[in-house]
Amino acid sequence: xxxxxxxxxxxxxxxxxxxxxxxxxxxxxxxxxxxxxxxxxxxxxxxxxxxxxxxxxxxxxxxxxxxxxxxxxxxxxxxxxxxxxxxxxxxxxxxxxxxxxxxxxxxxxxxxxxxxxxxxxxxxxxxxxxxxxxxxxxxxxxxxxxxxxxxxxxxxxxxxxxxxxxxxxxxxxxxxxxxxxxxxxxxxxxxxxxxxxxxxxxxxxxxxxxxxxxxxxxxxxxxxxxxxxxxxxxxxxxxxxxxxxxxxxxxxxxxxxxxxxxxxxxxxxxxxxxxxxxxxxxxxxxxxxxxxxxxxxxxxxxxxxxxxxxxxxxxxxxxxxxxxxxxxxxxxxxxxxx
Numbered sequence: 001x002x003x004x005x006x007x008x009x010x011x012x013x014x015x016x017x018x019x020x021x022x023x024x025x026x027x028x029x030x031x032x033x034x035x036x037x038x039x040x041x042x043x044x045x046x047x048x049x050x051x052x053x054x055x056x057x058x059x060x061x062x063x064x065x066x067x068x069x070x071x072x073x074x075x076x077x078x079x080x081x082x083x084x085x086x087x088x089x090x091x092x093x094x095x096x097x098x099x100x101x102x103x104x105x106x107x108x109x110x111x112x113x114x115x116x117x118x119x120x121x122x123x124x125x126x127x128x129x130x131x132x133x134x135x136x137x138x139x140x141x142x143x144x145x146x147x148x149x150x151x152x153x154x155x156x157x158x159x160x161x162x163x164x165x166x167x168x169x170x171x172x173x174x175x176x177x178x179x180x181x182x183x184x185x186x187x188x189x190x191x192x193x194x195x196x197x198x199x200x201x202x203x204x205x206x207x208x209x210x211x212x213x214x215x216x217x218x219x220x221x222x223x224x225x226x227x228x229x230x231x232x233x234x235x236x237x238x239x240x241x242x243x244x245x246x247x248x249x250x251x252x253x254x255x256x257x258x259x260x261x262x263x264x265x266x267x268x269x270x271x272x273x274x275x276x277x278x279x280x281x282x283x284x285x286x287x288x289x290x291x292x293x294x295x296x297x298x299x300x301x302x303x304x305x306x307x308x309x310x311x312x313x314x315x316x317x318x319x320x321x322x323x324x325x326x327x328x329x330x331x332x333x334x335x336x337x338x
Contacts, residue, residue, distance in 0.1 A: 126230040127177050128238045129337065135172040135180060135226075137291065139333030141165070154201060160194035160212075170224070170335070178228040186220040186248070211258045218250030220271070228281070236283045242293060246273040265308045273300040287337050294330045297323050 129135070144163040151158070165188070172182030194212035223245045231237040248271050255264035279293025304316040 126233050126235060128228045128230040128235065129174050129178050129180070131174055131177050133174045134338050135174065135182070135335055136170065136338070137333050137335030138167065138169045139291075139331045140167050141331065154199055156198045156200050158194070158197045160192070160197070162190070162192045164188070164190040168331070168333075170333070172224065172226060180226045180228075182224055182226075184220075184222040184224060184244075186218075186222065188216075188218045188220075188250075190214075190216045209256065211256060213255045214252065216250060216252035218248060218269075218271075220246050220248030222246045222248075238281050238283075240279050240281055240291075240293075242277045242279060244273070244275045244277060246271065246275065263309060265306050266310075267304055267306045269302055269304040271300065271302050273298060275299070281335070289335050289337065291333050291335050292330070294325060296325055 142163070142165050144161070146161040147158045149157055149159055166186065168184055168186040170182065170184045172180045174180040192212065192214040194209065196208065196210045197212075199207040225243040226240050228238055228240045231239065249269055251269070252267045253264060254267075255262060257263055275295050275298035277293045277295045279291055281289045281291050283289045299319075299321045301319045302317070304318075306314045306316065308314070
């Protein structure tokens with residue numbers, strides 16, 4: 001509201017006050033004396049009072065109009081302050097307060113000052129093995145075979161029997177959700193008894209062996225690190241990757257012939273290996289699961305010392321690295337989660 005409009009309202013209020021004070025005398029003076037003599041005094045008074053009431057009503061309406069104008073001015077001021085804080089621009093002339101002037105430079109500045117939010121991948125997973133659990137289990141494997149005059153390709157007249165046995169207990173602690181560390185201990189034993197066997201290349205070339213005996217024992221200590229993943233949102237089926245660090249050794253003896261033709265060798269070996277063995281875990285209940293894992297990646301180093309007939313000493317060192325599925329390294333076991 002402008003200053004001119006305020007002054008106009010003030011002048012109108014003062015005029016009404018003066019008019020109300022002089023209204024009665026002005027009305028009386030305007031009437032002829034003959035009329036005043038004939039008209040009762042009570043009627044003249046009521047007429048003058050009705051004029052005063054109309055003037056008071058008009059004064060109240062003008063006062064209410066002034067209050068509405070003041071409220072409108074206060075509202076416009078608050079709106080201008082809000083727009084100025086949000087857009088950080090100066091408010092133009094009050095008569096153009098309803099129009100906000102936005103320039104291309106202001107839009108470019110807003111785009112430039114807009115903060116860049118970091119992108120975060122929203123990956124949802126199921127907690128498969130919670131923190132604080134102990135995982136213990138054991139895997140056992142055993143195989144045995146017997147041959148009697150068995151023939152296979154160039155191998156003929158094979159007679160003998162073999163067996164192998166392996167046991168491997170495990171203990172692992174889940175130090176973080178779906179992550180655990182622990183160890184394994186493995187013992188393997190293998191025995192081969194071959195009474196006779198012939199290698200026939202053609203009708204004139206063949207080789208034979210008799211009374212071959214081999215017995216081997218090996219011990220391994222393996223440190224493991226496991227990371228579990230659930231299949232989809234399942235809490236029963238999951239996979240894990242197992243990183244293995246193996247250290248161990250063993251001994252074996254091999255003899256051939258019999259009687260005076262007996263010859264033998266004694267071996268001691270040391271092994272160091274690093275491997276990766278993914279696996280599958282299927283929970284049968286909340287505390288037990290069946291596990292199957294297979295080695296796919298590994299590095300192995302073996303040192304062997306051999307003593308032949310207690311006279312000749314030889315040493316052999318071998319290293320190997322592979323990235324393939326080794327069917328002979330597939331192990332089945334039962335694990336308990338407590």
